[in-house]
Amino acid sequence: MERTETNTSIKDRKNQENEAKHSEKNVLVSEGDPPKKKKRPRWITRDMAEEEGREEVLRTTFNEFFIYSIFVILMTIYVTGIHHRKAFYLTKGLTQQFVERQFDTVNDAEITFLEITTAADFWIYAEGHMMDSFYWEATYSTEQADENAMHILQENRVLGVPRIRQVRVRNDSCVVHEYFRRLFLNCYDMYSDDAVDKETFGLGKKTAWVYSPQKETKSLSYWGKITTYGGGGYYADFAMTRNKTAELFAELKDNLWIRGGTRAIFIDFALYNANLNLFAVCKMAFEFPTTGGIMTTADFRSFGLLRIRSNYDWFVMACECACYLFIVFYIFEEIREILYFRLKYLARFWNYVDVFIITLTLVSGAFSIMKMLMIKQELYDIMDNGDKYGNLEYIAWMHLMYNNLIAVDLFLIYVKIFKYLNFNRTMGQLNNTLxxxxxxxxxxxxxxxxxxxxxxxxxxxxxxxxxxxxxxxxxxxxxxxxxxxxxxxxxxxxxxxxxxxxxxxxxxxxxxxxxxxxxxxxxxxxxxxxxxxxxxxAPDEMQMTEYLSQQIRNLLRRLGSKCVSEKSETKSEINATLRQIREVLKKCGFSDLEIEMFFARYNVDPLAEIGVADIDKLMNELEDILKGEDVKYESSFVRVSDFVAQQERLEQIDRTIGKLVEQVKILLLKLDQMSNVRKVRNE
The missing domain is CATH 1.10.287.70 (Helix Hairpins)
Structure with a gap:
């Protein structure tokens, strides 16, 4: 008889539990049968580990950060190794020689390159100070000048010869207002592709007087102070000797090479410093605005093109190759995350940073390869044609783009370090604040x-x-x-x-x-x-230091070391178990308040000493609840159904109190009315 009553009570208890399972607020078994566990992927990234648990996040974060630190070190060596530290001094020397140095004008006034304002000042500068800078009579007192080469500041050899080029606009490029057409017969607009003058003028011979398109000059467009100028125009190459170059300038000056339609004049040259293994591509621009006068700018770009010169250069190249191997690895990692997250991949900020880093590295690598393939042929052409303009403008542009891309790439690589520091709430304050x-x-x-x-x-x-x-x-x-x-x-x-x-x-x-x-x-x-x-x-979570200490203890135990304290090891395991329980309950839909109430049921205090038996008891009963098995609950156990009933009672009490408040308000109103009636009667 007692067994029958016991079986009946067990069945009733099962029915109550099944009803609680279908309740919306029963988060322990709200889905009926326990959900099937996802098959754990073999290759887990840090983002994927967030769905696996805190310990898995710390493990993958440590592994990825260790690998990424090696990549950052290699990338830093590679980027800083290809950037020549002495390039500034070459640029500074050229600036002092061509821009900052003073020269005498017609009125014996001393001005600099930046103070040139008239065509007369330009010709004085070109025939005087600029010629002196290109043609050195001797390098040192005991050496003779090389008649087949041009040197600047004694140590820098000009590749080929410099070139002077101008761009012009047509006379009909603008329209004079009808009020002033009798006073102004010519109208030259500011430079634009539509207003370019391509007609032959002056002597009508040679390239200085006949227009040459950009395909023939092989010069790039230039972004000046006023506008952007094309690469075509009227040009003349310097001669190898000073006297012939002086004759060229005299011919241009006497035949009015600079006229009303002139909008810009460029002096282009390239040089090489053997002491530093550095190249420099230089451009001095004289812009003629429509308001009159001249606006001058100088652009000197120093860079290294011939990389292999010492053992350190070989080491830098090895680091470069290793960086590209890392990029291949990160490409496969991004593909893995795209296949795993699908459209959710686009909702993560750091994925965009990863894509930018990979793209910039690959594009900069393409520029580097193209530059290495082109420089050899260009240098051979310059050496074979020493009396022609040594054109390295395109290679200089490629190096500029390459340098900018790799600089931004390294910047993003350093910024990405914040991604791995966010495992700690304190370290992730900046990210969370933004x-x-x-x-x-x-x-x-x-x-x-x-x-x-x-x-x-x-x-x-x-x-x-x-x-x-x-x-x-x-x-x-x-x-x-x-x-x-x-x-x-x-x-x-x-x-x-x-x-x-x-x-x-x-x-x-x-x-x-x-x-x-x-x-x-x-x-x-x-x-x-x-x-x-x-x-x-926020509730306490496992930190990276705790995870590393735990892994070190496990390693020492495997090696047979007896220096590991059993008490500290047991305590760390208990703390880790508590975190695991908290994470499981959060995944099941518990709020922080409900989790604390669940821990309070077993007198679990994270700051107090917890016994192993308490943890085992908690884990066993939690597993039984999740599996839907029969559990012999203590009389003091509070079920989820009890929470639901208590919540309904609280809501009913709340409604009752609301009705009482309304009744009290009505009563007070009637009392006020009665007091007013009494006052009227007394009056």
Whole structure:
């Protein structure tokens, strides 16, 4: 009889548990039968490990960070090794010789290259100081000059000969207003592809007077101060001797090579320094704006092209090859994550960083290979044709693009280190702060740029015709950005407009500097405080130091070492088990409050000493619950169904209290009315 009653009670208990399984708030067995475990992939990346558990995240993070650290070291050696540390001194020497050095003009006034303003100044500079810089009579007092070569600053040999080239525009490239057509017969617009003059002029012979397209000159377009100029034009190569070059300049000058349609003149040359194994591609530009005068710019680019010279160069090349092997590995890793996450792959920020790093490395490698294949043929052509222009412009452009790509690539490689530091909440504060305040910053940016663009447009319209820092809308924007950092010339705008300048300056400082900038800092500070609070309140998780110490103890145990403390080992295992339980409950849908209540059932305190028996008891009962097996619960055990019933009772009490409050309000209202009636009667 007792057995029958016992079986009946067991069946009732099973029925109650089955009803609790179908309840929405029963998170332990809400899906009915326990879900089937996913088959663990053989190759797990850090992002994939987030679905496996905390310990797996730490394991993959440590492994990937170790491999990535080797890649960063190799990439740093490779990028810094191909960048010549002495290139600055060659550029500085050329700048001092051609740009900063003074020369005498017609009126015996000393000016520099940057102060050239007329065609007369240009010819004095070309026939005097520039000729002296190209044709050295002797290298040193005991040496004779090489008549078949040109040297600059004694140590730098010019490859081939320099070239002078000009671009022109047509006389009908613009239209004179009808009021002034009798006064102005010629009209030359600013340079553009549509306005280029391709007609023969002057002597009508040789390339100096006959237009040559870019395919013949093999010169690249140049982005000057005013506009971008094409690679074609009218050109003449220097001679190997000073006298013949002087005759060339005299012919150009006497026959008015520079005329009203001239818009730019370029002096191009390339040189090589054998002491440093460095090349330099140089361009001096003289722009003739439509307003008259001359605007000068100089561009000297020093770089190394012949890499293999010492044992260290071989080591750098070996590091380069190793870097590309790492890139191949990371390509397969990204393919693995794409196949695993599918469309979710696009929702992860660091995946875009990985793709950019791989793309930039491959593109820069392609530029490097093309440059190595071209430089050999170009140098042979220059050596075989020493009396012609040594054109290395295209190789210099390829090296510039290669250098920019590899520099940005290395920058992103260093930034990616933050991805592996986010395993720790303290180290991930920056990432969490930026992520949490992204929407607030986006809303603030809209408000900021509306005011910022308004001030930039106002400054451009008021001061643009007199102040260089406001000469265009883009320049005005950068000027206002510099103002935020304290770099601003107030006297310059005050001289342009004494009335509006102080109003403009004070209003900008008040609105942007004192209001908007402090709002931006407040958004960052508030979000950072919230992140710090979340870190303080977050439940304890296994840290990298604990994981590494655990792995070291396991390794020592396998090696037979007896120095591992059993007490500390048991305690670490218990802490690890608690974290595993917490992670399992979170995956099942528990909230942090419910997890703490679950631990409270077994008197589990993370700060207190916990026995092995308590952990075993907790784990056994939890496994039985997840499997749906019969468990002999203690009388004090609180089931999930009890939580549901308690929640319903609380809601019923809440509704009852609400009705009581309404009744009390009605009663108080009636009492007020009765008191008013009594007052009226007494009166």
């Amino acid at each position: 992520k949490n305040c992204a929407m607030d910053i986006l809303g603030f940016s809209i408000m900021f740029f509306i005011i910022f663009f308004a001030f930039a447009e106002l400054g451009y319209l008021i001061f643009g015709s007199e102040v260089e820092n406001f000469s265009s809308f883009g320049v005005a924007m950068f000027t206002l950005l510099r103002t935020i950092l304290g770099d601003f010339d107030y006297q310059e705008i005050e001289a342009a407009n004494r009335i509006l300048a102080p109003i403009y300056f004070l209003s900008y400082i008040f609105l942007v500097f004192f209001v908007l900038l402090n709002m931006f800092l407040a958004i960052i500070n508030d979000t950072y405080s919230d992140v710090k609070t979340e870190i303080a309140l």
